[in-house]
Amino acid sequence: GSKSVVRFVICGLTCLAMMRCVRLDHQWLSSLPLLSERKQIFKSSYPEHKPRNLVALTALGHPASINIVYHNYMNLFHSDDWACILFLYVDETVISNDEPHISEMSKRCSITRLPGLKWAHFLITLSPAMVQKFDNVAIVVDDTFAPILGNEAVSVKSLLEKMKVFNLDTISTSVQDAQWANMIPKKSRCLISVKHIEIGFFQIFSSKLWGCLYQHLQFSNPGIYCLDICLHKLCPGRYGIDHSMVAWHLGRSETVKVPRELIGDLVLPNDLRRSSPYRENRELCKKHNCTASQSGWFEPMRCPGDGELNVSISSDASTPSINNETLN
Helix, strand or coil: CHHHHHHHHHHHHHHHHHHHHHHHHHHHHHHCCCHHHHHHHHHHCCCCCCCCEEEEEEEECCHHHHHHHHHHHHHHCCCCCEEEEEEECCCCCCCCCCCHHHHHHCCCEEEEECCCCCHHHHHHHCCHHHHCCCCEEEEEECCEECCCCCCCCCCHHHHHHHHHHCCCCEEEEEEECCCCCCCCCCCCCCEEEECCCCCCCEEEEEHHHHHHHHCCCCCCCCCCCCHHHHHHHHCCCCEEEEEEEEEEECCCCCCCCCCHHHHCCCCCCCCCCCCCCCCCCCHHHHHHCCCCCCCCCEEEEECCCCCCCCCCCCCCCCCCCCCCCCCC
8 A cells, every 4th residue: 555655656766866877977977088088198197208217316304405406406317317216314394395496306206205214224215126127326415516517517418428338337426525535536537447436425326236236235334334345346347437527525524615616506505514423334344355445446447638438339348548647
């Protein structure tokens, strides 16, 4: 009787509602692009050009260093050929994500913030699995200024060309206020072959060499003591320092002053010295019997006057001849 009527009415209303939902779903689905169109929309959200290299900017924590890090990235690595990671070891109360330079860099750089870590700790995140798709990995520290003005300006393009021509596994600029003799700028302005490079200024590695170096990074050694001394033993290869380019390390001594003509409109901090130096860890040296006795050794590969670089030289080509300039 009446219960049957009620059930009939409820069923009817339910069916009408379901039919309306089906019509709405059909209208919604018909308004979507075709599958091929949706694929194209998704594809267009990402650049077709895949970066060939990776730069790690490590590790920002001193607000006064922001100008240096921003300058180095925007003038030397801001291109489709370079993927970018910016490491920060302080929280947002010290350096905010809304800081104009950080905000601008975040459009192209992955920002990794791990408060309390040391600069070399971040290198442990750059595992071989992560960097294997790149040809090269560049490490640039926050207190090293790379000029783009003057006769000794830094050129990443030129560094990469020399890696190719001379079959180098890693290359560094010379560095003002470096500790080792082979790193200190030389008047000869030669590209030199070396056994040791002080890691942590302005250096480019092949992904193969980086994969080897990575195996010897230790969380207990945040200052990577002895790694640069032992690296030629642990990871044999061709190491070069280009003395035609000079980077300026501003984190060790307050007496290092960059000439005004190299700075342009950039504002550099007066003092970037670290408040707490790293505790030395010499275990790697003891384990592999490494010494710094050859840290000053070098031999020239190319000096001014040798002519233009020929980037078509094969990787197994012999080292080009050089002139007899005095190296000092």
